Amino acid sequence: MNELLEKLRNRLIVSVQALPGNPLRDTHCIARLAAAAAAGGAAAIRANGVEDLTAIRELVSLPIIAINKYAPSLTEPYITPDIAAARKLYGLGEIIAVDATLRPDDKRAAELIARIHAESDALVMADISTLEEGIAAAAAGADIVATTLSGYTPYTVKTAGPDLELVNALSRTVDVPVIAEGRFLTPEDVDAGLAAGAHSVVIGKMITNAMFITRHFIERSTRLLA
16 A cells, blocks of 8 residues: 555544635634644645645645635535646645546546546545445546545435445445545544544544534533523
């Protein structure tokens, strides 16, 4: 197995992102959040966009999973969906994550994976939402398959917690590392993901998004006033 991937085995990856409207939406703030995650023991950072990735690289020496995210959509690919989006990430991350769902067709993701491999030294992580998509991405040469988009396509159900069933099915079916991502909110979720066969687990909002964390506590407390 690739040396980098071996170093990520049974480790925590932290996704550091903030959308417009979030008070944390500031490149310098994002970079410092990444540095804090690194100091806390993260094994790698996942981040979005050239500006944020460049700033993070100046402060953090960890491996980076780079994405170029468009506006979220149920019907269209939006995480590094095409080669133009991917090319902007070359040199900014050891791993490039791409939308490898089978929308709008079953050729787009396979062609994108092949072109990134041909044009760069980056590993390719396929963000998928179903077992079928994970199998197709692995067959197309993806170095990693991740459950990132489970519940975020029109043909999948958004589970209350992480989609452990998908993690388990992928880990038993594909011959590449499976990274568990999506709605991991507790240490128990992380343990469950690893027990289901995940190579690594990604946590984002529950570590780096103070607005989400605050709302999470208020909504789940029986005594706090909203």
